[in-house]
Amino acid sequence: MRRLLHETRLFLIALQFFTRVPIPAWVGFEPVWLQQCARYFPAVGAVVGLFSAGLFGLALLLFPSTVAALLAIAASVWLTGGFHEDGWADTCDGLGGAVSREKALLIMKDSRLGSYGALGLILLLGLKAATLSALAEQAPLLAVLLLFWVHMASRLAPLLLMRTLPYAGDAEHAKAKPLATQIGGDSLAAAALMATALTLPLLCGPWPLRAVLLMLGTQLGVAALVLLWMHRWLRRRLGGYTGDNLGASQQLSELALLLAALALLPHFGPAGA
Secondary structure, three states, X not given: XXXXXXXXXXXXXXXXXXXXXXOOHHHOOOHHHHHHHHHHHHHHHHHHHHHHHHHXXXXXXXXXXXXXXXXXXXXXXXXXXXXXXXXXXXXXXXXOXXXXXXXXXXXXXOOOOOHHHHHHHHHHHHHHHHHHHHHHHHOHHXXXXXXXXXXXXXXXXXXXXXXXXXXXOOHHHOXXXXXXXXXXXXXXXXXXXXXXXXXXXXXOXXXXXXXXXXHHHHHHHHHHHHHXXXXXXXXXXXOOEOHHHHXXXXXXXXXXXXXXXXXXXXXXXXXXX
């Protein structure tokens, strides 16, 4: 019972840290829980995905797919406070130009939005909206389920960076110091198992299982290549990651998963159309 209570606390701490969802006062807080709660990143993504995909499905009944896609994205941004989008914008500002490692870290700490960050944010959100809209026009139900899934699966990307790279900033003054440490293999494995379990709704849909597995496998392969590129980029430019880079990795992975699904949709078969 105590173990279950502790795990519940960890999930709620992760939910509070990454979303606007209020949690009960009895949960309490210990700084070390921030590092331990990393295993629940996919579960938090599932909550965000459920909210965004649910609104997406309702909006598709009332509005054109473009409007529905924008409303779904706005819903996730509101629920998370733009937490990951802010990390993407700061990463674009810091690493968009040819500056030194020290200068890049200073730029990413600056709360002001620069030209690289603004352009990166516009392109990222525009591509996500266009991709979601195109998916919904061809396969509405699949698009809704995929939106839920990509929010969940993309939360594995920050964990992989935290596992394989050191923290590049000043860990002593990090806003979330316990997160500025490498996570254990057990936490990563638990997160992967959680993500696998949360994939089951897609496997139970009205599509051939082989087609679904092919799509999901290809999506994950494309996202892995994008993450590998980002891993090498961060190691070369910063020697590690910052909190902003973790948010950026989630956003890039989410976009890569959506784009891969759209590219594969024509080969998904009649049931996907």
